[in-house]
Amino acid sequence: MSDVLTVAKSRRNVEALLLLVAFAVAVGANYIAGLDREEPFNPYFWAQASTFVGMGLLIHIILRVRAKYADPVILPIVLALNGIGLAMIHRLDLPRIDDAAFTPVAQQQLLWTGVAISAAAVLLVFLKDHRILRRFTYISLIVSAVLLLLPLTPLGLEINGARIWISVGIGTFQPGEVAKITLAVFFAGYLSTNRDLILLAGKKIGPLQLPRFQDLAPMVAAWFVSIGVLIFQRDLGSSILFFGLFMAMIYVATSRVSWVLIGLALIGVGGYFALQLFSHVALRFDSWINAFDPEVYNRAPGGSGQVVQGLFGLGSGGLAGTGLGQGRPDLVTYANSDMIIAALGEELGLIGICAIVMLYVLLVSRGFRAALGTKDGFGKLLACGLSFTIALQCFVVIGGITRLIPLTGLTTPFMSAGGSSLLANWLIVALLLLISEAARRPAPSGPMTSPFPDPPGVGGHPTPGHPTEATR
Amino acid sequence: MNQAIRRSWIVAIGMFTLILGSLTYVQFFQAEALSTNDWNNRQIYQDFGRPRGAILVDGRAVAESVPSNDQFNYQRVYKQPNLYAHLTGYYSLVNGSTHLEKAESDLLSGTSNELFYDRVVRLFSNEQVAGASLELTIDPQLQQLAFDLIPDGQKGTIVVTEPRTGNILAMASKPSYDPNLIAAHDTSAVIENVTELSEVPGLSIYTNPATESLVAPGSVFKLVVAAAALESGQFDENSEIPNPAALELPGSSQALPNYVNGNCASRSTADLEFALEQSCNTPFAQIAWELGQERVSQQAEAFGFGEEFFIPTRVVASSFPEELDQALLAYSAIGQYDVKVTPLQMAMVSAAIANDGVLMKPNLIKSVRAPDLELLESPQPEVFSEPISGDTADQLTEWMVNVVENGTARGAQVSGVDVAGKTGTAELSETGDNAWFTGFAPANDPQVAVSIVMENVDIATGSQLTSPSAQRIIEAVLNQ
Numbered sequence: 001m002s003d004v005l006t007v008a009k010s011r012r013n014v015e016a017l018l019l020l021v022a023f024a025v026a027v028g029a030n031y032i033a034g035l036d037r038e039e040p041f042n043p044y045f046w047a048q049a050s051t052f053v054g055m056g057l058l059i060h061i062i063l064r065v066r067a068k069y070a071d072p073v074i075l076p077i078v079l080a081l082n083g084i085g086l087a088m089i090h091r092l093d094l095p096r097i098d099d100a101a102f103t104p105v106a107q108q109q110l111l112w113t114g115v116a117i118s119a120a121a122v123l124l125v126f127l128k129d130h131r132i133l134r135r136f137t138y139i140s141l142i143v144s145a146v147l148l149l150l151p152l153t154p155l156g157l158e159i160n161g162a163r164i165w166i167s168v169g170i171g172t173f174q175p176g177e178v179a180k181i182t183l184a185v186f187f188a189g190y191l192s193t194n195r196d197l198i199l200l201a202g203k204k205i206g207p208l209q210l211p212r213f214q215d216l217a218p219m220v221a222a223w224f225v226s227i228g229v230l231i232f233q234r235d236l237g238s239s240i241l242f243f244g245l246f247m248a249m250i251y252v253a254t255s256r257v258s259w260v261l262i263g264l265a266l267i268g269v270g271g272y273f274a275l276q277l278f279s280h281v282a283l284r285f286d287s288w289i290n291a292f293d294p295e296v297y298n299r300a301p302g303g304s305g306q307v308v309q310g311l312f313g314l315g316s317g318g319l320a321g322t323g324l325g326q327g328r329p330d331l332v333t334y335a336n337s338d339m340i341i342a343a344l345g346e347e348l349g350l351i352g353i354c355a356i357v358m359l360y361v362l363l364v365s366r367g368f369r370a371a372l373g374t375k376d377g378f379g380k381l382l383a384c385g386l387s388f389t390i391a392l393q394c395f396v397v398i399g400g401i402t403r404l405i406p407l408t409g410l411t412t413p414f415m416s417a418g419g420s421s422l423l424a425n426w427l428i429v430a431l432l433l434l435i436s437e438a439a440r441r442p443a444p445s446g447p448m449t450s451p452f453p454d455p456p457g458v459g460g461h462p463t464p465g466h467p468t469e470a471t472r
Numbered sequence: 473m474n475q476a477i478r479r480s481w482i483v484a485i486g487m488f489t490l491i492l493g494s495l496t497y498v499q500f501f502q503a504e505a506l507s508t509n510d511w512n513n514r515q516i517y518q519d520f521g522r523p524r525g526a527i528l529v530d531g532r533a534v535a536e537s538v539p540s541n542d543q544f545n546y547q548r549v550y551k552q553p554n555l556y557a558h559l560t561g562y563y564s565l566v567n568g569s570t571h572l573e574k575a576e577s578d579l580l581s582g583t584s585n586e587l588f589y590d591r592v593v594r595l596f597s598n599e600q601v602a603g604a605s606l607e608l609t610i611d612p613q614l615q616q617l618a619f620d621l622i623p624d625g626q627k628g629t630i631v632v633t634e635p636r637t638g639n640i641l642a643m644a645s646k647p648s649y650d651p652n653l654i655a656a657h658d659t660s661a662v663i664e665n666v667t668e669l670s671e672v673p674g675l676s677i678y679t680n681p682a683t684e685s686l687v688a689p690g691s692v693f694k695l696v697v698a699a700a701a702l703e704s705g706q707f708d709e710n711s712e713i714p715n716p717a718a719l720e721l722p723g724s725s726q727a728l729p730n731y732v733n734g735n736c737a738s739r740s741t742a743d744l745e746f747a748l749e750q751s752c753n754t755p756f757a758q759i760a761w762e763l764g765q766e767r768v769s770q771q772a773e774a775f776g777f778g779e780e781f782f783i784p785t786r787v788v789a790s791s792f793p794e795e796l797d798q799a800l801l802a803y804s805a806i807g808q809y810d811v812k813v814t815p816l817q818m819a820m821v822s823a824a825i826a827n828d829g830v831l832m833k834p835n836l837i838k839s840v841r842a843p844d845l846e847l848l849e850s851p852q853p854e855v856f857s858e859p860i861s862g863d864t865a866d867q868l869t870e871w872m873v874n875v876v877e878n879g880t881a882r883g884a885q886v887s888g889v890d891v892a893g894k895t896g897t898a899e900l901s902e903t904g905d906n907a908w909f910t911g912f913a914p915a916n917d918p919q920v921a922v923s924i925v926m927e928n929v930d931i932a933t934g935s936q937l938t939s940p941s942a943q944r945i946i947e948a949v950l951n952q
Contacts, residue, residue, distance in 0.1 A: 095543060248480050255476040297511065308511065314498045315506020316514050328514045350499035354492060361488050368481040372474055384477050391484035395491055402494035 008442035012064050015072035019056050022076040026052045026083020032324045033091035044090070048110055052083055055117040062124050063433065071370060071436035077363045078414055078429050082113060082422070084356065085415025088343050089336045091325055105336055105417050112419035116426035123430040130434040134378045137189025144182040147175035148225065152232055162235045162409060176229070176238045177411075177424035181431070183225070184245060184385040191253035192377035199254055221246075223263075227270045234280055237408035240396055241389060243267055248388035249381050252371075288406035306333050307400070307407045310342035314353075314402065321349025336417040338409050341401050357398070360413075364391045367432050373439025383435040386428045520544040520565055520657075525580040525603030525843070527560050527572055529610045535560045535573070535651075537603075542657055548573075553650040555619050558680040559608070559643060559785075559836070562651035566662040571680055572606065572836070575784045579604040579840055579848075586849070590842050602843040609639035609838045617948050619644040621941040627674035628926040628937065629681045629815040632945055635823040635918045637853040638832030640783065641949070643816075645681040647674050674927070683787040686812035687925060690898030691731075691751045692908045693807030695821055695868065698744055700771035701759050702864040707744065709867060713755035715742040721799035728757050728802050731897075748871045749879030751895065753806045760805030765796050768805065774859035775821050775831065777813075781856075783834045790817040807898060818910045819923035820856070825872065826892070826918035829865040831856040873915045876939075881909060883939030886946050890915035895939060897931060907934025913946040920949040 027049045034045065056079050063070050090106035097104065127133070133140075150156065150166050157165040157172055165172040191198075198212075226243040229235055247263050274281045283302030290296045291304035291311075298305070309332045317327060329335045329343030336343070345353040367387025371380045390413050400407035411421035498506070506512065523546050526536040534556045540547035548563045550556065561571025569577060578584035582591065582603040590602075611632075618630040622644065632642040653665040654677065669677050679685055701707035717737055718727040730736040736752040747755040760768055772792040773779070780789045793800070793810035803809040816834060824831035833856040840849040860868070872892035875881045881893040893911025900906065907929055912921040922945050926937045 098541075248483075252473060252476045252480055255473065311498060311502075312506050312509060312512040312514065314495070315503045315509075316512065317499060318503040318507070319500055328517050331514065331517070345495065345499060350495060353495055353499070357488060357492055357495070361485065364484050364488075365481065368477060368484070371477050377473065380473055380477060384480055388480055388484055391487055395487035398491040399487075399494060402491065402498045404490060404494040 008069075008440075010064075010068040011072040012060070012068055015060060015063070015075060018073065018076035019060060019079065022079040022083065023049075023053050023056060025080045026087070029084050029087035029324060030090060033087045034094065035325055037094045037325065038097070044107065044110075047107075048086065048090075051110055051114050052079060055114060055121075058121055059117060059124070062121055063437075066124060066128065067433060067437035069437050069440040069442070070433040071366050071440065074363060074366050074429060074433055074436065077359050077366075078426070081356070081359055081363075081414040084344070085340060085412070085417075086110060086113060087324070088329075088340055088347075088415070089417050091347075092330055092336045092343065094325075095330050108419070109417050109422070112422050115419070116423040119423055120426040120430035123427055124433065127430075127434060130379055130382065130431055130438065131376055133185050133382070133431075134189045134192070137186055137193070140182040140186040140189065144179045144186060144225075147179040147182065148229065148233075150175045162233060164229075164233045164235045164238065174418065174420040176233070176235070177420040178427075180241065180245065180389060181386070181424060181427055183242065184249070184382055184389070187246060187249045188378050188381035188385060191249060192381055195253045195377070199256075223266050223270065226267065227274075231274075231278075234278070235409070236281060236284065236406075237396055237410035240408065241393055241410065244392040245385050245389050248392075249385040252381055252384045253377075284406045284408065288403065291403060306339065307403060309333065310339050310401050311403065313339075313342040313346035317346035317349050319350045321345070321347050321352055323347060334409075337411060338397070338407075338416065339401060340412050340416050341398050344415075345401075356415075357394070360390065360394050364388075364394075366436065370432055370436035370439045374435050375438070379435045379438055383432060386432060390425075390428070516565060517544070519581055520546065522546065522581065523602050524548065524563065525582070525605040527556075527580075528605055528607045529556070529615070530612050531607070532612070533605075534608075535563075540657070544657055547657065548655040550651045550655065553652050554648040555615060555644070556610075557648045557651050557677075558645045558682065559610070560651060561680075561785075562654045562677070564654045564662065565657055566659050567654050567666055567677075570678060571785050575782065575786070576606055576837075576840075579606065582843070586840075587842060590844065604843065604848055605841050607838040607841070608836055609634075609641065610643070610836070611641045613952075614642040614945065614948060615644055617945060618642040619646070619648075621937070621944060622646040622926070623937070626926060626937065627681075627928060628924070629685075630941065630945070631682050631815045631819040631923045632949070633816075633819050633823050633834060633921045635826035635912055635921045636832065638823070638834045638856065639838070639853075640816075640834055640836050641920065642945075643680075643682045643836075647672055649675060649677055680785060682815045683783065683785060684814065686788060686790065686814060687906050687927060688898035688900060689807040689811055689813045689818060690896035690906060690908055691753075691807055692818055692821075692894050692896035692910045693811055693813070694748060694751065694756050694805075694896075695825070695872075695894050695910070696772050696775060697756050697760055697763075697768055697805050698748060698868060698871070699775075699825075699860050699864055700763055700768050701744065702867055703771060703860055704763055704767055706762060707759065709743065709745065712741045712743055713747065713758055715739055715747070715752055716754050719754040719757050719802065721802055723797055724799040726799070728753055728806075730754055745871050745874055748894065749875050751880050756805045757802035760801050761798060765794075765801050765804075768792065768801075769794070771859065774857055775824060776817055776856060776859075781833070783816075783836050785836065787814060787816055787834070790814055807896060815923050815925050818908065818925075819921050822892075822894075822910045822912045822923060823918075823921035824857075824859050825865050825868045826912035826921050827865075828862045829860040830858050869915050872911060876911065880935075881911065881939045881942075883935065884909065884911060884942040884946070886913060886943055886950070889913055889946070889950060891943070891946055893939065893942060895935070897934060900928070904928040905931060905934055907931070907938050909938035909942045911942060913950065920946060922946065 030048050089109050093104040093106050096102045151163050155166045156163050157167050164174050164176050226239045229239045247260050251260050287296050287304035291308050296304045313329050313332050324347050327346040329346045332339045332342050364387045371383035393413055397410050397412045399405040411418050413425045521544055524537040526533040535550050537546040538549050561573045563569045563573040580603040622628040629645040633640050649669050656662050718729040720727050730752050736750045742755045769792045777790045777792050781787050790813040800809050804811050833854040835851050837851050842848050869892050873890050876884050876891045876893045880895040884891050884893045891913040892915045896908030898906040907926045910923040912918045922942045924938045926934050
């Protein structure tokens with residue numbers, strides 16, 4: 001077990017420098033997207049630029065005051081991703097901007113960006129320490145249940161066959177996005193409290209340490225949530241996402257592959273029956289395998305037209321891309337939400353899209369790094385779960401678009417048009433920042449520093465009296 | 473717990489590696505196949521988003537791209553749409569493109585290699601790629617005249633060429649249509665229009681009747697047989713051929729009759745001059761028997777039969793049938809049975825006779841100009857073939873002048889000018905007859921070759937619509 005060194009430096013100046021780069025990317029992309037198609041430096045340009053610079057600096061200042069040891073890379077990465085996504089959404093608005101019946105999506109998304117970053121700021125200011133959330137373990141469970149059930153109430157809206165939206169006066173909201181966070185909080189709280197009990201009991205059969213039946217409760221809950229979402233909301237993407245979140249957290253809490261295998265077996269059974277029972281799942285599967293079959297291509301609904309058009313976009317973009325604003329990503333349905341990666345791939349090329357994926361890799365890695373560094377089990381589980389969710393979401397979205405796996409309707413974190421997704425992901429960022437602050441903050445000096453090397457596992461500077469986490 | 477976190481991270485990195493791999497597969501290894509896939513209409517959108525070069529007749533655009541307010545930025549517009557539909561064709565988002573719009577698409581759209589330099593300059597000056605313009609050899613007054621000489625509701629084609637250059641001066645057909653109906657960007661309206669046009673009798677929006685529809689030539693094909701006879705050396709102006717009213721056909725219960733309304737019956741034997749003058753069938757059947765199928769076929773091929781070529785739009789191959797018995801050879805010699813020609817092919821036969829036996833390649837393009845008006849191409853007259861000797865040509869000319877002076881084509885006479893011509897009537901059992909005229913004028917200094925076909929008409933109407941129309945066209949050309 002190698003040590004995890006925590007550098008007791010705030011690195012806020014590094015963040016400030018990286019923020020300049022992020023601003024340049026966000027504002028520059030937005031400017032290029034509008035080139036030749038609209039007045040340069042129009043009111044929207046200034047609104048976009050001031051939102052990004054203003055909100056970016058706001059978070060930066062809050063971090064300087066409240067969490068000065070927070071990871072310096074997370075904020076610039078997320079701002080850049082958000083900016084590139086918004087530029088693409090704006091660019092996709094422009095061909096239709098003259099249509100009187102068309103409401104530009106970018107302005108709404110910009111507003112949501114402001115709201116989401118403000119929400120993250122509020123969370124940073126008022127939460128101060130992520131461990132406080134542990135108190136709300138069971139409340140989180142209830143909130144999650146309510147959020148997931150909301151679309152099934154009369155408030156709910158069914159769009160394109162999936163019932164995952166609710167109507168909130170001015171627009172629609174996807175409560176499932178926020179439920180992702182509350183469920184992560186619940187699981188982190190539950191598992192960090194009960195992990196010893198779960199771990200110690202149970203029989204061992206061969207190499208597999210099986211859990212006791214009553215300890216299977218979280219697994220069963222996870223299964224119910226995932227399958228419930230699939231059946232009642234007809235949302236395969238979210239179902240996979242929740243399930244991945246649970247599996248990752250259960251594995252991190254127990255370090256037992258057996259649990260993951262049991263989970264996968266359970267979901268395999270559920271998935272098999274879903275495939276048999278629900279036409280929309282079967283159609284998705286069919287349009288994945290036989291995407292280029294003319295019959296499947298032209299089938300509506302449930303055909304492969306969208307994924308094939310997305311592939312055409314990516315293919316036409318090739319290695320270098322057509323250049324922002326020069327391609328035809330608007331030919332792909334949902335180009336600004338589910339398919340935004342296809343749009344970006346077409347105009348920025350393989351090179352550009354790989355750069356974007358690398359930003360996600362860095363972001364997710366910083367999240368895992370925070371999980372490694374923080375000393376409390378709750379924080380570790382939460383950071384791990386949330387980071388893994390971002391990675392899984394990228395995998396499901398990009399894998400679906402490139403026909404690696406069947407296409408499921410999921411948003412690309414920080415980039416796709418959609419307020420709830422943006423809000424939820426910025427809240428995740430705030431949580432990751434807080435956890436990274438806990439991970440990187442130098443331990444308050446005790447009466448004496450340990451003359452011994454770090455105890456295994458926890459890493460960093462042990463705090464006297466703080467029990468080390470059991471590690472495996 | 474940290475070990476598990478590290479492993480989860482490895483799983484996450486594994487997922488990212490997979491998607492980087494699949495992105496690379498799609499955007500690098502599959503890119504070419506995907507961007508050229510038929511269902512991928514980005515190329516079409518790109519082409520339609522650019523101004524396309526104009527198609528000009530005597531300096532005036534008959535097809536041009538004008539700015540539009542929709543997503544394509546430009547709309548192709550056809551001026552005098554019905555008059556030029558079969559030449560320009562259409563450039564349609566929904567229905568592809570046809571005729572000149574298709575054949576010269578590279579030049580019109582600006583993607584041709586000839587425009588490479590122009591594209592590079594435009595790239596650096598940040599200007600849009602633009603297409604070259606085509607100037608046609610068509611004479612607008614003649615085109616209009618030819619078009620008007622075909623009555624509305626009549627299926628017919630008139631081709632006028634210049635024998636010495638091969639330039640096409642007019643090429644008109646009815647029924648015609650409005651290509652604007654198909655070039656529109658409104659998909660559902662276009663589909664509806666196409667369906668409606670497909671129901672117009674005698675019209676195909678996909679074929680230019682002058683060059684792509686094959687019809688029976690009837691007696692105008694006798695020119696080819698006469699040419700073969702002279703070229704063979706077995707016949708000359710003094711040859712006398714039996715001219716029975718009807719010819720017994722070996723192996724057939726039918727007999728081949730002479731033309732009922734003609735004066736063939738006045739002579740029991742005929743020389744070639746008389747046989748052409750009165751368009752007697754039985755002498756030509758016997759000439760063909762004498763020459764054999766091979767010789768007739770070879771002569772037809774020398775005039776261009778059996779060969780597809782481009783002017784630059786496609787001209788389908790006219791055909792003389794193969795493996796004929798004596799009966800079918802007799803019918804084929806008078807342009808019946810399975811002899812199939814394009815109207816342009818018959819104009820080529822006349823043009824070759826007019827031009828001392830030298831057939832010039834038919835051509836529609838006078839010049840191609842780059843967007844900056846620089847001359848890119850101006851096609852020079854090109855020899856297509858030398859199907860007959862100068863002597864044969866002179867002899868045939870003399871006989872054809874006689875046909876107009878004394879024979880079946882008297883309607884084509886122009887005062888003060890020797891007109892050479894030949895009529896034809898292809899008898900089609902089901903749908904009526906095809907009435908033909910082909911010829912040229914002046915006989916001693918050919919300025920114009922004409923080929924006229926009116927399909928599915930009765931004989932009286934047909935003869936009214938052919939020779940007299942030829943007269944009007946020849947007058948129009950000579951009076952210019």
